[in-house]
Amino acid sequence: MNTLIRQFATDLQSDIKAYQDLIVLLDEQFSASVQQQTAQLSHVLEQISGQLAVIEVRRERRSQMIQTSKAADCEALMALFPAALQQACLSKWQQLGTLLRQAKQLNQRNGEFILSQQEIMQRVLFGEQDIYDPV
Secondary structure, rough: HHEEEEEEEEHHHHHHHHHHHHHHHHHHHHHHHHHOHHHHHHHHHHHHHHHHHHHHHHHHHHHHHHHHOOOOOOOHOOOOOOHHHHHHHHHHHHHHHHHHHHHHHHHHHHHHEEEEHHHHHHHHHHOOOOOOOOO
């Protein structure tokens, strides 16, 4: 159990750092999109993809820890930890949740911006679709 606890705490701290970095990358993605810097955008997208792959590995490991311990979820798993470590991990878990929500909002903003740019390009290239609809 001690190895599991150490791995969980280490992964949690690593995920906090990864999400902080991801938030910076999502801001860079938006900036590159707005400024139409395709080379920079491509570079940032590669970094985002790599970051997400590493985050996914730790998420899968957490899932395995939950299954191995027969806990219902991460909070139930942390309830098995010694009191001092439990409080520290719960605090970090909440911090991770906040970062995750922030990253999700930025990703949604970026997606909406890119979609709006695509719609504009469609109108420029192919014209308005519904200009002459019958009445």
